[in-house]
Amino acid sequence: MTKLSMHAISAPVFVRMLKNLSSMLSKAEQQAKAKGYDPAILLGARLAPDMLPLTRQVQIATDHAKGAMARLAGHTAEAIEDTETSFAQLQSRIQKVINIVEGYKEEQLVGSESREITIKLPGTELKFDGLTYLNGFAMGNFYFHVTTAYAILRHNGVDLGKRDFLMS
Amino acid sequence: MTKLSMHAISAPVFVRMLKNLSSMLSKAEQQAKAKGYDPAILLGARLAPDMLPLTRQVQIATDHAKGAMARLAGHTAEAIEDTETSFAQLQSRIQKVINIVEGYKEEQLVGSESREITIKLPGTELKFDGLTYLNGFAMGNFYFHVTTAYAILRHNGVDLGKRDFLMS
Numbered sequence: 001m002t003k004l005s006m007h008a009i010s011a012p013v014f015v016r017m018l019k020n021l022s023s024m025l026s027k028a029e030q031q032a033k034a035k036g037y038d039p040a041i042l043l044g045a046r047l048a049p050d051m052l053p054l055t056r057q058v059q060i061a062t063d064h065a066k067g068a069m070a071r072l073a074g075h076t077a078e079a080i081e082d083t084e085t086s087f088a089q090l091q092s093r094i095q096k097v098i099n100i101v102e103g104y105k106e107e108q109l110v111g112s113e114s115r116e117i118t119i120k121l122p123g124t125e126l127k128f129d130g131l132t133y134l135n136g137f138a139m140g141n142f143y144f145h146v147t148t149a150y151a152i153l154r155h156n157g158v159d160l161g162k163r164d165f166l167m168s
Numbered sequence: 169m170t171k172l173s174m175h176a177i178s179a180p181v182f183v184r185m186l187k188n189l190s191s192m193l194s195k196a197e198q199q200a201k202a203k204g205y206d207p208a209i210l211l212g213a214r215l216a217p218d219m220l221p222l223t224r225q226v227q228i229a230t231d232h233a234k235g236a237m238a239r240l241a242g243h244t245a246e247a248i249e250d251t252e253t254s255f256a257q258l259q260s261r262i263q264k265v266i267n268i269v270e271g272y273k274e275e276q277l278v279g280s281e282s283r284e285i286t287i288k289l290p291g292t293e294l295k296f297d298g299l300t301y302l303n304g305f306a307m308g309n310f311y312f313h314v315t316t317a318y319a320i321l322r323h324n325g326v327d328l329g330k331r332d333f334l335m336s
Contacts, residue, residue, distance in 0.1 A: 002297040004281045009177055013303050047215065047323045113172045129170040135181050140334050143311035150312075151319045155215045166308050 006072060006109040010134055014065035014101045014142065016168045021061065021146050022094045024165070028158045029087040039087055045152050054152045056082075058090050061145035062097040068138035069104045072112040072130050174240060174277040178302055182233040182269045182310065184336045189229065189314050190262045192333070196326045197255040207255055213320050222320045224250075226258050229313035230265040236306035237272045240280040240298050 002008075032039035043055045052060070059082045070077035078100060084090045113131035128137060150165050170176075200207035211223045220228070227250045238245035246268060252258045281299035296305060318333050 002281045002299045004172060004174060004177075004299055006172060008299060009172075009303055013308075016304065017308070047319050048325070051322055113170045131170045131172055131176060135177055136184065137334070139307075140181075140185070140311065141330075143308065144315050144318075144330065144333060147312050147315035148319060151215050151316060154219055155323070157216070162309075162312065165312060166305070 005106060006112045006130065006134070007104065007106040010068055010072065010109065010139075011101050011104055013139070014068070015098055017142070017146050018062065018065060018094050018098050018101070019168055020165060021058065021149060022091055022098075024150060024153060024158075024160055025058070025087055025090060025094075027160060027164065028153045031158050040085070042153065042156055042158070043085070043087070043090075045156050047148070047152055047155060051148070054149055055084055055090065057145045057149040057152065058094065059084065061142055061149065062093055064138050064142040064145070066097045066100045068134055068142070069101050069109075071117050071138075072115065072134065073104055073108040074112075074115065173274060174280045174298065174302070175272070175274040178236055178240065178277065178307075179269050179272055181307070182236070183266055185310070185314050186230065186233060186262050186266050186269070187336055188333060189226065189317060190259055190266075192318060192321060192326075192328055193226070193255055193258060193262075195328060195332065196321045199326050208253070210321065210324055210326070211253070211255070211258075213324050215316070215320055215323060219316070222317055223252055223258065225313045225317040225320065226262065227252065229310055229317065230261055232306050232310040232313070234265045234268045236302055236310070237269050237277075239285050239306075240283065240302065241272055241276040242280075242283065 028042055029039040032042060044053045046053045062080070067077045080093060080096065084093055113129065115130040117128045117130055117133040119126040119128070119133070119137065126137070147165070150160060154160055196210055197207040200210060212221045214221045230248070235245045248261060248264065252261055281297065283298040285296045285298055285301040287294040287296070287301075287305065294305070315333070318328060322328055
């Protein structure tokens with residue numbers, strides 16, 4: 001019997017998509033090397049001058065995953081400095097966040113659909129219940145940045161398909 | 169008291185994001201006109217030669233929204249032909265799908281987390297329980313295509329921000 005819970009709609013989604021993001025970055029790095037260009041060029045690639053580059057997409061996606069789990073559990077999210085400058089460092093960050101997400105147990109999120117969650121933004125605050133925060137803010141942000149990472153890679157000629165994005 | 173349910177994690181997400189997609193397309197059309205180019209040029213825009221153009225991103229996003237609601241409720245999804253060639257027609261499609269999604273009531277999805285869902289793909293079938301289908305297939309696909317639509321517009325100079333994508 002499949003059980004609907006706050007944990008079931010958060011942790012497995014983050015973990016699967018972070019693993020897929022990790023695989024996509026591995027493929028991108030390998031393909032760059034095979035084509036004879038520096039993989040780090042991809043890390044600075046963007047879809048528009050006023051959009052964030054690949055490295056930031058990965059950093060922000062991971063932040064939403066660990067942020068969501070922590071907030072739903074009533075913890076303070078572990079801070080990770082945004083200092084990555086290589087594929088290897090981004091892979092470490094993703095693995096670290098997968099470990100963090102996997103560390104949260106089902107019971108830590110029981111009742112979190114009603115937990116009040118406050119997100120501080122420059123000059124304003126967003127207040128949500130836990131369910132609306134997860135569904136209406138954290139998950140949308142998370143998918144936004146993972147998809148944008150995929151789009152940056154595809155736009156730069158990396159050979160990926162939606163299967164890489166979606167399927168584990 | 170916020171209630172976690174299959175309906176709560178599907179319909180409101182689809183509706184909010186479809187409304188945001190509609191607003192983003194309106195802004196794109198208006199900005200194209202203001203800049204003096206044919207908005208229809210955006211409909212054929214892609215991020216890579218082997219990625220789908222904007223029109224298809226909108227069609228597929230809407231298909232996943234109505235498909236998910238129907239499958240979770242045990243219905244056959246209403247077919248919509250992929251014939252749109254203008255912003256106005258895409259707006260009609262989005263509105264039609266919003267109406268379909270809004271037509272599903274909470275009680276129609278009760279227990280759907282355990283419903284067996286089969287997705288037929290060319291040469292294969294995917295079998296899921298309803299929760300895994302929604303979380304691991306339909307929602308990921310939906311966000312993928314809405315985000316890609318956003319990315320195509322941004323890449324083509326349309327002035328949008330993540331607030332347009334995420335906030336209603």
